Amino acid sequence: MTSSTLQPAINVLPSKKTPIILSVIAVIVFFSFGLLGNDQAAHFTLNSAGDAFELPELVFPGRITNIVFGVLLLAIAAYAWMQRKQGRILATWMVAIAAVLFVLGFLIWVVSGANINSISLASLLAGGVVLAVPLVFGSLSGVLCERAGVVNIAIEGQLLGGAFTAALVASLTQSAFAGLVAAGLAGAMVSLVLAVFSIKYVVNQIIVGVVLNVLVSGITGFLFTTVMQEDPERFNSPAHLPVIEIPLLSSIPVIGPILFKQSVIGYLMYLAVFLVWFGLFKTKWGLRVRAVGEHPKAADTLGIKVNAIRFWNVTLGGIVAGIGGSFFTLVAIDSFTKEISGGRGFIALAAVIFGRWNPIGAFLAALLFGFADNLQVILTIIGTPVPSQFMAMMPYLVTIFAVAGLVGRSRGPAAAGEPYVKE
Amino acid sequence: MKLELRGISKAFGSFYANKDIDLTVDDAQIHCLLGENGAGKSTLMNVLYGLYQPTEGQILLDGKPVEFSGPGDAMASGIGMVHQHFMLVPVFTVAENIALGAETTKAGGVLDLQVTRKKIREISDRYGFDVDPDAVVEDLPVGVQQRVEIIKALVREAKILILDEPTAVLTPQETDELLDIMRQLKANGTSIVFISHKLREVRAVSDVITVIRRGQVIDSVSPESSTTELANLMVGRAVELNLNKAAATPGQAVLQVKDLTVVDPAGTTTLDSVTLDIHAGEILAIAGVQGNGQTELTEAILGTQPVTGGSVKLAGQELVGKSVKQILRSGLGFVPEDRSVHGLVTQFSIEENLVLDLYDRPPFGKGISMNLEAIKKNAAQQIQGFDVRTDNPLNPASSLSGGNQQKVVMARELSRDLKLFIASQPTRGVDVGSIEFLHRRIVAERDKGTPVMIVSTELDEVMELADRIAVLYKGRINGIVPGDTSREVLGLMMAGVSQEEALAQAEFAKAENEPVEAQPASEHDNQEGEAQ
Numbered sequence: 001m002t003s004s005t006l007q008p009a010i011n012v013l014p015s016k017k018t019p020i021i022l023s024v025i026a027v028i029v030f031f032s033f034g035l036l037g038n039d040q041a042a043h044f045t046l047n048s049a050g051d052a053f054e055l056p057e058l059v060f061p062g063r064i065t066n067i068v069f070g071v072l073l074l075a076i077a078a079y080a081w082m083q084r085k086q087g088r089i090l091a092t093w094m095v096a097i098a099a100v101l102f103v104l105g106f107l108i109w110v111v112s113g114a115n116i117n118s119i120s121l122a123s124l125l126a127g128g129v130v131l132a133v134p135l136v137f138g139s140l141s142g143v144l145c146e147r148a149g150v151v152n153i154a155i156e157g158q159l160l161g162g163a164f165t166a167a168l169v170a171s172l173t174q175s176a177f178a179g180l181v182a183a184g185l186a187g188a189m190v191s192l193v194l195a196v197f198s199i200k201y202v203v204n205q206i207i208v209g210v211v212l213n214v215l216v217s218g219i220t221g222f223l224f225t226t227v228m229q230e231d232p233e234r235f236n237s238p239a240h241l242p243v244i245e246i247p248l249l250s251s252i253p254v255i256g257p258i259l260f261k262q263s264v265i266g267y268l269m270y271l272a273v274f275l276v277w278f279g280l281f282k283t284k285w286g287l288r289v290r291a292v293g294e295h296p297k298a299a300d301t302l303g304i305k306v307n308a309i310r311f312w313n314v315t316l317g318g319i320v321a322g323i324g325g326s327f328f329t330l331v332a333i334d335s336f337t338k339e340i341s342g343g344r345g346f347i348a349l350a351a352v353i354f355g356r357w358n359p360i361g362a363f364l365a366a367l368l369f370g371f372a373d374n375l376q377v378i379l380t381i382i383g384t385p386v387p388s389q390f391m392a393m394m395p396y397l398v399t400i401f402a403v404a405g406l407v408g409r410s411r412g413p414a415a416a417g418e419p420y421v422k423e
Numbered sequence: 424m425k426l427e428l429r430g431i432s433k434a435f436g437s438f439y440a441n442k443d444i445d446l447t448v449d450d451a452q453i454h455c456l457l458g459e460n461g462a463g464k465s466t467l468m469n470v471l472y473g474l475y476q477p478t479e480g481q482i483l484l485d486g487k488p489v490e491f492s493g494p495g496d497a498m499a500s501g502i503g504m505v506h507q508h509f510m511l512v513p514v515f516t517v518a519e520n521i522a523l524g525a526e527t528t529k530a531g532g533v534l535d536l537q538v539t540r541k542k543i544r545e546i547s548d549r550y551g552f553d554v555d556p557d558a559v560v561e562d563l564p565v566g567v568q569q570r571v572e573i574i575k576a577l578v579r580e581a582k583i584l585i586l587d588e589p590t591a592v593l594t595p596q597e598t599d600e601l602l603d604i605m606r607q608l609k610a611n612g613t614s615i616v617f618i619s620h621k622l623r624e625v626r627a628v629s630d631v632i633t634v635i636r637r638g639q640v641i642d643s644v645s646p647e648s649s650t651t652e653l654a655n656l657m658v659g660r661a662v663e664l665n666l667n668k669a670a671a672t673p674g675q676a677v678l679q680v681k682d683l684t685v686v687d688p689a690g691t692t693t694l695d696s697v698t699l700d701i702h703a704g705e706i707l708a709i710a711g712v713q714g715n716g717q718t719e720l721t722e723a724i725l726g727t728q729p730v731t732g733g734s735v736k737l738a739g740q741e742l743v744g745k746s747v748k749q750i751l752r753s754g755l756g757f758v759p760e761d762r763s764v765h766g767l768v769t770q771f772s773i774e775e776n777l778v779l780d781l782y783d784r785p786p787f788g789k790g791i792s793m794n795l796e797a798i799k800k801n802a803a804q805q806i807q808g809f810d811v812r813t814d815n816p817l818n819p820a821s822s823l824s825g826g827n828q829q830k831v832v833m834a835r836e837l838s839r840d841l842k843l844f845i846a847s848q849p850t851r852g853v854d855v856g857s858i859e860f861l862h863r864r865i866v867a868e869r870d871k872g873t874p875v876m877i878v879s880t881e882l883d884e885v886m887e888l889a890d891r892i893a894v895l896y897k898g899r900i901n902g903i904v905p906g907d908t909s910r911e912v913l914g915l916m917m918a919g920v921s922q923e924e925a926l927a928q929a930e931f932a933k934a935e936n937e938p939v940e941a942q943p944a945s946e947h948d949n950q951e952g953e954a955q
Contacts, residue, residue, distance in 0.1 A: 015690070284526040284534050291512050291523050298510035301474070302524030303495025414513070422474075 018095065019084055022077040025102045030070025033109035038062045042111035043118035048126070052251035058121070062112030069105040073098055107375075115383035124378055125371070126257040129266075130332070132370025134159055134341070136269050137324020138348025139355065139362035140276050141187075141317035146357060147280060148313035149293040149306075149415040153209025154194050155321050156345025157216035161186040162325025164220040167336035168228070170238030176330050179238055180265070180323060183330075187322020188315050190216060195314040199307050202419040213345070221338050228336060236335045241265060243331075263331045265323065272320060277359040289313060293413035296420040306420045321345075350399045357412050372398040424485055424501055424582035424614060425450050426471075431480035433463075433470050440466040442638045444480070448583065448614050453605060455617045455625045455646075458635035459657055460825060460852045464618045465507070467635070468585050471616075472504045473497040495524075503576025504585040509568050513561035518543060520560055521575050539578070546574050550607055565712070566597035573604065577613075584608065585616045590624055594712050595882055595914030602628045620657070621883075622650045658855045666859075668866045671890040674703035677874045678724075678843050683733035685719045685898075694719040695898040696733065701843070701874035706865070708889035708906075709878040712917055716898035717878045718760060721847050725757050726750045738842055751780055754842030758832055758849055760878070762825075766832040769821035773813060774802040776820045777835050805834040810860065826857030833861060837868060844868050847878040862888060882913060 040062055046055040076098050080090045111119055138155045145152035165186035170179025190212055198205040228236040241263045250260040259270075280286035288309055291299040296306045328340045347369050354368075355361030372395040380388045426448040433441040440463045448454040456464045469475045471482065473491030481488050484500055491497045497504075511520050518536045527538040540556040547554045552570045560568060569589060576584055586605070590598045605615055605628055619625050625632055626646045634641040634656045641656055654662050678701040685694035694716045701707045709717055722728035724735050726747040735742040742750050751757070759765035767776050778787050778798050786797040802816040809830040813823060820828060829850070836844070846865065850858040865888060869875045879885050885892055889906040894916040902922030904912070911932065915925035 282534055283532045284528050285532055287515075287519060287523055287526060287534055291515070294514055295510070295512045298512055298520075299523065301472075301494045301504070301506065301510045303493060303498060304524050 016084065018090055019077060019080040022073070022080050022090075022095075022098055025098065026070060026073035026077045029066055029073050029102060029105045033105050034063060034066035034070045037066050037109050038113040040112045040117050042108045044107075044111070044121045045118065046121050047253050048120060048122040048257055050251055051253045051256070052248075053253065055253050057118075060108045060112075062108055065108050066105050069101050073101055073105075110379055110384045110386065111382070113385045114379070119378055119382060122254050122257060124374060125254065126261075127374040127378070128371035129258050129367065130370070131373045132366045133266055133269050133327045133331075134324045134344050135348045135351055135366035135369055136273065136363050137327070138321050138345050139351040139366050140272055140359055141321035141324070142349055142352035143276060143280075143355075143357055143359050143362055144317035144320065145314050146352060146416045147293045147413055148289050148310045149296060149413060149418065149420070150194070150198055150310050150314050151205045151209065151417040152191075152194065152314070152317055153206055153349065154190055154212040154216075154345075155348050156341055156343065157209075157213040158187040158190045158318050158321035159325035159328075159341040159345045159348075160213075160220055160339070161190045161216045162322030163328040163340050164223070164325075164336055165322070166326030167236055167238045167329035168223075170240075170330060171235050174239045176239040176241045179330050180241070180326050183322045183326030184319040185322065187318040187320070187325065189318070190322075191314045191318025194318075195311045198419065199310050199314070202421060205417055205419075217339060220336075224336060224338055232335065238329050238335065240334075241330045263327075265327045265331055268323065273359050273363045276320075280359065290413070292420075293415055296415050296418075300420070300422070310420070321348075347395065347399060353412070354399075369395050369399060426502075426583050426614065426616075427483040427486075428467075428471065429481045429483065431467065431470060431482070432478045433466055433475055434478045439478075440638050441470065441477075444635075444638075444640050446633060446640065448616055449630075451609050451612045451614055452630045453609055453615045453617055453628055455619060455629035455632045456635055457619060457622075457625055457632050457653060457657055459620055459854045461854075462635045462657075463638035464635055465587055466638075468504065468587055468616065468618060471497070472502060472585060498579050498581070501580060501582035502585065503579060503581025503583070505569065505572040505576065505587065505589055507588040507591060509565075509572055511560045511568055511571060514559065516557050516559055517554055517563075517571050517574075518556040520571060521556075521578055525579060542578050543574055546577050550604055552604075565592045566594070566600070569593070569601070570604075573608075581613065583614045583616065585618070587618045588620075589617070590619065590621060592713060592880075594917045595910055596918055598624060622653050623883075625653070626650070654855060660856070662855050662859060666862055666866065666887050668888075669870070671705045671869065673705040673890070674872065676700040677703050677738050678876070679734075679736040680724070681734045681736070683720070683723055683735060684731045685716075685723050685728055686731045687719075692731075693898050694723060697895075697898075697900050699893055699900060699903065701876055703874055704869055704872045705890040706869050706875040706877055706888050706906075707903075708885040708892045709876065709895055710882065710885045710889075710892050710913055710917060711880065711895035713880045715895045715917075717847065717880075717895055719898070720895070721757070721760075721845055721876070721878055724750075724845065725755065754840065756836035756839060756841040756844040758829075758836055758846035760847035760851070762828050762832050763821075767820045767828060769828075770819055772817045773806070773811070773820055773823070773831060774798055774816045776831055777802050777805050777838075779835060781835075781839070801838070805831075805838060809834040809864075824854070826853040829853050829861060830857065833864060837864065841868070841873050843876070844873050845876045845878070848880065849877060850879075850881075850884060858884075882910060882917075885913070886910065 042060050042062055044058040046058065076094055083090050111117055138159055141155055141158060142152050162183035166179040166183035169182035170176050193212060194208055197203045197208045243261060243263050244267070246260040250256045280289060288299065288304050292304065292306050292309045300306050325341065329336050333340065348366065351362050351365035351369060354365035355363065376391045376394045379391050384391070428444055428446040431441055431444045432439060444467060456467070458464045466475065470477045473494045473496050483489065489500055491500070512523070518539045521543060522534070522536060522539040527535045529535045543554060543556040546552065552574065554567060554570055554574065560571065563571070573584070589601060593601060602624065605617065608615060617625070617629060629646045631643055632646055632648070632653070633643045634653070636657060636659055644653070644656070680697055680699050683694060683697045684692065687693050697720060699707065709720065711717055719728055723730050724742065726742065726745060730743050733743070737753055737755070740753060742753070763769055768779065778801060782788050782793055787794055787801070805811070806813065806816055811823070811827050811830045811834070813827065820831060823831065833849070849865065850861055853861065865875060865877065877885070877888050891903055891906055892908060892913065893903045894901045894913065896917065896919045901916050901919065904922065909929060911929040912925045915928055916922060920928065
């Protein structure tokens with residue numbers, strides 16, 4: 001008989017994923033971007049029109065910089081392997097540095113090999129934020145719904161519904177603000193269907209969401225061809241929301257255009273991110289919402305009305321996404337076209353997960369996707385060695401790698417997707 | 424507060440889960456509801472807590488009739504409930520869980536947890552709970568989570584506390600601590616409704632015991648009644664509580680598990696270098712609090728759990744790396760812990776369930792067809808042999824009671840020639856009568872010379888069946904001890920105390936308690952408690 005069988009624990013090493021990814025990007029930067037890269041210098045301008053003062057242009061010699069970056073990345077990768085051997089995980093800031101080095105290295109490589117060896121960093125960032133606006137609103141909608149336990153696949157439909165209604169109402173009334181309000185209502189209408197079917201009639205939430213996307217796409221497409229195209233002057237020439245520049249602040253280089261040179265919707269976005277974050281994590285309402293999304297039965301035993309909270313949260317999410325959709329037709333583009341949201345609702349869904357169901361995380365994730373989207377546009381303009389079709393894939397590749405590679409397993413609200421029915 | 428239930432009935436369709444129940448709980452009384460699983464205790468309490476609406480009958484608090492449309496109403500009237508499955512949000516902190524639903528706020532609905540933290544500390548100090556308000560609930564041991572639940576009720580000023588099977592998830596030591604807490608609460612004037620089917624605890628702590636069977640009150644008795652009396656009342660006929668099995672005659676080591684390690688996808692080591700042998704003709708029981716690697720151990724042997732390292736040899740043959748089918752074919756009989764999910768296809772007929780893993784072999788299957796005649800004959804035989812109570816073998820397995828379902832699983836697994844028999848929680852949720860039967864079958868299999876592994880979180884069952892006991896703690900074997908090891912030592916080992924330490928502590932406690940032992944086990948009661 002064994003008297004004491006407490007044996008030493010077997011050392012289980014952490015996953016190889018991070019060191020492998022780091023090694024791969026280090027090799028890519030060192031060889032492809034560095035040794036095989038272009039000798040020309042890459043120029044980055046930091047100023048945009050109307051800035052208060054001049055900043056110097058950043059110039060990097062293509063090959064040398066990337067060889068240096070490559071060596072640094074190789075060192076980080078080697079360190080990651082060593083850490084793993086000792087059973088430790090690489091610090092998050094090291095991973096962040098590696099990611100920044102890779103992105104910079106990529107930019108320098110592409111720009112130095114392009115027809116025009118110069119891009120404006122300021123407009124790259126500011127444009128990225130602009131493209132991210134609908135994504136941010138969409139992902140906030142996702143956060144609001146999923147935190148309360150309802151999976152919202154219908155973000156795409158809410159964005160599209162918001163865009164269409166905003167265009168129609170702003171054309172008829174010639175008031176952009178009326179369009180904005182109408183967009184919120186349209187988003188809420190889409191949400192209402194989701195809420196009624198998934199909460200009251202306990203239909204599978206994914207299926208309702210998918211059907212809603214198809215439905216909204218069909219209705220807006222139909223009305224576009226039968227109404228809007230018949231008389232575009234009357235039905236599809238919406239009034240636009242002006243860009244409001246805050247004096248002085250908007251002329252700070254780089255930051256000014258991002259924070260202080262936005263449309264009303266742009267400012268609303270910053271406000272909404274803060275409000276949703278504050279509401280979810282600092283208030284009584286937020287505590288109840290999160291409880292309902294994690295353990296509805298526990299909330300119920302404490303006298304909280306689970307399905308009422310879910311219903312209102314889904315509706316609120318719809319309003320938020322609808323407003324985000326109006327950005328397409330009231331700010332970004334002159335008029336409504338079919339499928340104007342172009343799948344951004346699904347990218348917003350990825351941003352929810354990448355941002356770990358946190359409004360601020362989702363905001364940052366949406367910014368990343370917006371940035372990748374804008375980069376693709378700018379790089380196509382300056383003419384890079386990479387075919388433009390590949391460039392167009394970039395936002396989606398970033399999505400996949402971001403969600404699968406660097407985030408790892410993230411845990412969402414435990415009861416998301418599960419209807420709550422009292423026995 | 425005095426609670427009265429008058430003529431409470433609760434029907435689901437035509438089935439009455441509670442029928443005409445009268446119950447009176449006096450002020451500062453511990454009133455036990457004793458009954459088997461499925462007797463209707465939990466339904467009754469859910470009615471009392473406002474989760475169900477009674478079909479008939481009345482609830483009175485201090486003589487005044489009340490009606491609850493939801494748990495909120497019940498709480499407002501001073502009723503608190505600690506559910507069998509905790510109603511805590513795992514990712515919230517203790518303070519957040521306790522504040523939920525009764526939040527204190529600053530202007531604009533901003534949460535103010537300071538008030539809640541203060542209340543938690545007050546209650547925690549008063550009862551010696553030692554609960555940190557800022558700890559995240561999922562990181563806390565179940566015993567502490569249960570205290571959080573009790574605090575939750577007390578913060579809401581519960582005068583009547585319902586405890587639904589509170590000891591099911593606790594180690595024996597934690598159980599004793601809970602019983603002490605209950606006595607303290609009573610001393611402070613709280614009435615407690617204590618739901619349980621464990622006779623030992625019920626007798627130790629109750630003032631009155633009300634026995635419920637098939638949804639009806641059978642009798643109210645005093646805690647001085649003997650265990651046999653209580654068991655007979657609960658089951659409705661005379662039961663034999665002692666198995667009186669013969670001593671084992673172990674042969675060679677047939678199952679040899681060496682350094683078996685399982686790491687789950689999240690990277691947590693759930694089974695940590697487990698090494699054990701089981702000899703022919705002996706029962707090795709795996710004791711431990713739920714969630715300490717029992718599931719992983721049995722599933723790793725069966726082959727449904729990916730193994731990170733180590734080996735499992737059955738009669739010299741390596742099992743790790745083989746398919747489940749190959750492992751079953753090499754002579755493993757396996758009773759999974761959750762019969763309705765993993766043991767049966769509940770929509771299938773009893774007949775079909777009895778050949779679930781044999782359907783493709785003679786005599787039941789040949790080529791692509793099944794021999795329905797042989798399946799029918801087999802069913803008749805097994806139903807008779809295992810005394811499965813059903814009027815038709817073609818009924819779905821879901822129509823059977825828990826005990827009879829378990830008999831079907833057990834009958835199927837024992838109908839083959841086995842080299843190893845593993846049963847997880849063989850009698851969980853099974854009525855006392857069937858427990859006796861199933862235990863005898865397990866011992867009979869041992870006496871045929873089969874090595875048997877029993878995994879159970881019920882210490883009574885472990886001690887009843889085991890020839891040797893291996894205690895699992897946090898995925899490791901914390902010692903393998905003889906079958907007659909005392910409850911105290913096992914309890915300490917289940918809580919992670921090493922075997923030597925546990926023996927020494929138990930020895931010490933015995934010496935210290937010797938003179939007190941003669942009195943009833945109420946040394947922790949304070950004076951007020953005794954007076955009532």
